[in-house]
Amino acid sequence: MSDDPFGDLDAAMGDSGPSTSDSEAESTQELTAETDELPETGQEVSERSPLEDPAFEFDETVHKALYVLEAVAAEFDDIITYDVERELTRDHGLRNIKKSELHNAALAVVAEHPDLIVDRVLDQRGIDDE
Structure with a gap:
């Protein structure tokens, strides 16, 4: 048994970890970069x-x-x-x-x-x- 009393709480609640994968996080970072283009598509992000x-x-x-x-x-x-x-x-x-x-x-x-x-x-x- 683990010393962490809440260690199995994520599994019991059906949470298997962070909701975004590493590639999704990278895409989000790319989107917010100064390029103003969507990653992989080359489409421009709408202006603020x-x-x-x-x-x-x-x-x-x-x-x-x-x-x-x-x-x-x-x-x-x-x-x-x-x-x-x-x-x-x-x-x-x-x-x-x-x-x-x-x-x-x-x-x-x-x-x-x-x-x-x-x-x-x-x-x-x-x-x-x-």
């Missing part, structure tokens, strides 16, 4: 549509914990969902908007304005820096 496709894939992201007050988190979520996402959809015709894309944009805007972060921290502490 900026209105339909996110700016980047989810697997390119990292998960980071942010520690915020509950009220600020709720306000942020509301603004992202009800203001930003709605405007992107209604006024700009974007589809398939991912939260990771919205969060990335929000943090990029914040990163461009460190002076506003300094001002807010001083304000939160009740320090008048003027």
Whole structure:
């Protein structure tokens, strides 16, 4: 008997391993390469549509914990969902908007304005820096 108590779980559930073969994985990698051609067929891959496709894939992201007050988190979520996402959809015709894309944009805007972060921290502490 194996030391792994879950060692035979895959077999019992009918899972014989990874769902893609090595050749399928290679084909997928070839498809995502910069050649813009389907492997073996020479057909071009359809272009990415900026209105339909996110700016980047989810697997390119990292998960980071942010520690915020509950009220600020709720306000942020509301603004992202009800203001930003709605405007992107209604006024700009974007589809398939991912939260990771919205969060990335929000943090990029914040990163461009460190002076506003300094001002807010001083304000939160009740320090008048003027």
